[in-house]
Amino acid sequence: MSWVRAEKIQRIGPMARKRKATYVGSGKENSEPQVGKDISKLALAQRARRERERNLKQSTARISEQHLLRDTRAQPLHEIYIGAARDEHCANIGNNVHIREAQPLHEIYIGAARDEHCANIGNNVHIREDTQRANATPQAMHKSSYADKGKGLLTYANEKDTYLAQPLHEIDIGAAHDEHCVNIGNNVHIREGKDASYAQLYIYDPASALEVRNRRNQQLRKDVLQTIQETLLQVNPFVDKFRQAYAILDQLDIAEQTLPAHLHYSSSKDRRRYNLPTSDEIAVVIPGDGSKASGMRDIVLHLRGDNQLMQINECHPAYLPLHYVLLFPYGELGWEPEMKQWDVKNNRPTAVRLTQMEYYSHRLFERRTEYSTILRGGKLFQEFLMLGETGKSLYDFPPMPQSIENWSTVVGNRLIIEHRLLQIQAQQVDTETNIGRLNSGQRSAYDAIICSVLENKGTTFFLNGGAGTGKTFLYNTIAQKCRGLGHIVVTVASSGIASLLLEGGRTAHSTFSIPLDVLENSICGFTKQSIQAELFRETKMIIWDEVPMQHKYCVEAVDRTLRDIRDNPKPFGGMTVVLGGDFRQILPVVPKGVREEIVNASLRRSDLWDDIRVLTLSLNMRLNTIDPRNADFANFLMEVGTNPQEVVHLPTTIGRCQDLNELLSTVYPQLGVANVSTPTFLTERTILSARNDDVNAINCIALTIFPGNSYTYLAADKMSEDDGMDRSITNRYPNEYLNSLDPTGLPPFKLQLKAGCPIILLRNIAPKDGLCNGTRMMMIYLGRTHQRHSIILGIAHRLSSINLRFYGVGFGFNVRAVCEKNDAARKMLTLVMKCQ
Numbered sequence: 001m002s003w004v005r006a007e008k009i010q011r012i013g014p015m016a017r018k019r020k021a022t023y024v025g026s027g028k029e030n031s032e033p034q035v036g037k038d039i040s041k042l043a044l045a046q047r048a049r050r051e052r053e054r055n056l057k058q059s060t061a062r063i064s065e066q067h068l069l070r071d072t073r074a075q076p077l078h079e080i081y082i083g084a085a086r087d088e089h090c091a092n093i094g095n096n097v098h099i100r101e102a103q104p105l106h107e108i109y110i111g112a113a114r115d116e117h118c119a120n121i122g123n124n125v126h127i128r129e130d131t132q133r134a135n136a137t138p139q140a141m142h143k144s145s146y147a148d149k150g151k152g153l154l155t156y157a158n159e160k161d162t163y164l165a166q167p168l169h170e171i172d173i174g175a176a177h178d179e180h181c182v183n184i185g186n187n188v189h190i191r192e193g194k195d196a197s198y199a200q201l202y203i204y205d206p207a208s209a210l211e212v213r214n215r216r217n218q219q220l221r222k223d224v225l226q227t228i229q230e231t232l233l234q235v236n237p238f239v240d241k242f243r244q245a246y247a248i249l250d251q252l253d254i255a256e257q258t259l260p261a262h263l264h265y266s267s268s269k270d271r272r273r274y275n276l277p278t279s280d281e282i283a284v285v286i287p288g289d290g291s292k293a294s295g296m297r298d299i300v301l302h303l304r305g306d307n308q309l310m311q312i313n314e315c316h317p318a319y320l321p322l323h324y325v326l327l328f329p330y331g332e333l334g335w336e337p338e339m340k341q342w343d344v345k346n347n348r349p350t351a352v353r354l355t356q357m358e359y360y361s362h363r364l365f366e367r368r369t370e371y372s373t374i375l376r377g378g379k380l381f382q383e384f385l386m387l388g389e390t391g392k393s394l395y396d397f398p399p400m401p402q403s404i405e406n407w408s409t410v411v412g413n414r415l416i417i418e419h420r421l422l423q424i425q426a427q428q429v430d431t432e433t434n435i436g437r438l439n440s441g442q443r444s445a446y447d448a449i450i451c452s453v454l455e456n457k458g459t460t461f462f463l464n465g466g467a468g469t470g471k472t473f474l475y476n477t478i479a480q481k482c483r484g485l486g487h488i489v490v491t492v493a494s495s496g497i498a499s500l501l502l503e504g505g506r507t508a509h510s511t512f513s514i515p516l517d518v519l520e521n522s523i524c525g526f527t528k529q530s531i532q533a534e535l536f537r538e539t540k541m542i543i544w545d546e547v548p549m550q551h552k553y554c555v556e557a558v559d560r561t562l563r564d565i566r567d568n569p570k571p572f573g574g575m576t577v578v579l580g581g582d583f584r585q586i587l588p589v590v591p592k593g594v595r596e597e598i599v600n601a602s603l604r605r606s607d608l609w610d611d612i613r614v615l616t617l618s619l620n621m622r623l624n625t626i627d628p629r630n631a632d633f634a635n636f637l638m639e640v641g642t643n644p645q646e647v648v649h650l651p652t653t654i655g656r657c658q659d660l661n662e663l664l665s666t667v668y669p670q671l672g673v674a675n676v677s678t679p680t681f682l683t684e685r686t687i688l689s690a691r692n693d694d695v696n697a698i699n700c701i702a703l704t705i706f707p708g709n710s711y712t713y714l715a716a717d718k719m720s721e722d723d724g725m726d727r728s729i730t731n732r733y734p735n736e737y738l739n740s741l742d743p744t745g746l747p748p749f750k751l752q753l754k755a756g757c758p759i760i761l762l763r764n765i766a767p768k769d770g771l772c773n774g775t776r777m778m779m780i781y782l783g784r785t786h787q788r789h790s791i792i793l794g795i796a797h798r799l800s801s802i803n804l805r806f807y808g809v810g811f812g813f814n815v816r817a818v819c820e821k822n823d824a825a826r827k828m829l830t831l832v833m834k835c836q
């Protein structure tokens, strides 16, 4: 049962005056408030301690100041072992500071900071853990030691006598803090003219706490805050204790005082299995003397100058629940060094320590049986992982888990975790500004889509708009908004390079595992139990750009699969889906298909189209209207798309060339002169052609003009001979025949290159690094086994020394390839079309 006691003791030190010490907590041995008894007991204990200190100062050996400083400075607190230490981290502070074997320093309580302020160790090096167990032995005298650097070594015989109901751990919440610490406020009392903050909000009147929070951020919903606060009051033992402290403080006349408090925690449970602390295990201590750390604490908040925090020990199990109250609403305790692995078979702890990595891996794992507040913590989750905004990463905090890159081994569904990170990023972006910039067409499309998402209408939209009408801008704004609200939004595009323009974008084929040879009744290549299926069950919306260039079977396969895995017969399993693109741009590829077959492959001929709501954008946001020729050209392109004619008459503003040489010298002037082809020169121009044959001819001639030595690279020209293969088959395909093949997506058999020439990548190698199908690069170095390239047009301008195999020369391009290029590409390029 909880109890509260308040007592008066004599304050020690120059500022001594009568002051109250308060213990708010649960005494297992005390079931009723015992005010009088405790006052005398505590006073006696403190007197006994002072006496022992005096005696021991005179008699014990002195610790070497330099030694102490050197050793303790060099090591972080939790790595230092004193005395008969067990590993190489030993800091031999001296023969006289003895700790039983394998006694790590986190069990020694250092009142000052652990780094440059180790000089203060004297006041505060305490060894305390279960002193009673060992005090029958001679070592016990040493084990319960008190080191005072510069003053000598002090030893306590038995601390249990000194402190009543001594908890195993304590948190000093009496000082200020920085972003990474248990932020409990400068002191328990609110300063005049200041709002309550952090733990003060719990300690003080909940109603005023609500008001303060609401004042700070008026967008927060008061009813939600109230629910959170009431829930925390019910379920969080720390909050409960703070409130008890508040009740006591309310009665005491100490408003003018700076009053620190210490949070005590004691538990023998295995917190990997029993992670919720009980009221019995937690106590808040408001000590009589607040001017100095009173020892007996392993988290120390230290004032530097103007109330700046200096250090805190993250190893304390209460660190996480106090810092991230909403991630650990039940006060679930964090890792501490004594945690052991659990023997599941025999249902008892093993002797093997549980590492921090193991513990955090456990916490980050999504379980079906447990609702993970951590993984749904939005911005807090990122802070939990990244520890703040100061550019620091977890690597700066050794006690925290370091395995972020290897999440798949740690977290259940890495796909969902990736989306959680996108949500966190979205929460940091100023989405409202982008929403404010939407033109009226974009805005009404935005409203319709967001309404479907928020009201779970599951509408399928088609965002129809010509080039530059701001489709991508709108997709990203919608995705940001929904992710910011904590929804999962899957963004895909039909081509790799277009997917780079979408926040978190991937290709549709890889995201949905669409079969390469997609047929009328195809389904996607993942099972109902897969992590993809789990992701799509959690997904609120899909945004799919450039759909018109995809065969309708691809979209239908995704629709069919989503209905199945979501057990919902509605289109796309009832999810809001935004398909988009421009049917005037690129239609699906049907190998050797005639016009009718191509049109038939289009999404508009799909049964799905009937249920699709079309939203149209018409204002060209890319157009630079200062030059009227731009508008004329844009109108001409629209005309070609909307009013197709067999013969297209080019506007007079478009120049004409007589032959390929004239075309090349117009687009690439002085191509044969060394050093003319700079990256800028190459990124600003290209020649487009509708046919691959023409592209090859353009590249061949351009490369001949290009200065420098030519290197020839040959593709493999033999069939591989698998064991089970009919060997006679190789004879049926002579090398000459194999060399003559020019399959799409592969470089020609004989590839000629020169240093400095432009090249284009034909495969998605590392889209996130800008290496995807369509990335333009410049050849820097040509060697026998590897080449070096510089990306000249992609998401990054940088050198790449990987050995790329899938590229072609890039003076000329297929129209389709360049139409899929990103926005930057189109803006920078001087495009030249080759007419038939």
Ligand SMILES: Nc1ncnc2c1ncn2[C@@H]1O[C@H](COP(=O)(O)OP(=O)(O)OP(=O)(O)O)[C@@H](O)[C@H]1O
Residues within 6 Å of the ligand: 437, 438, 439, 442, 465, 466, 467, 468, 469, 470, 471, 472, 473, 474, 582, 621, 622, 823
């Ligand atoms: N509301 C807006 N406010 C400011 N800039 C915008 C707005 N909408 C679009 N833009 C800008 O206009 C340009 C064209 O927009 P965007 O790339 O989104 O068009 P698109 O329809 O996706 O084009 P395409 O079909 O050619 O890919 C981009 O630079 C984009 O940032």
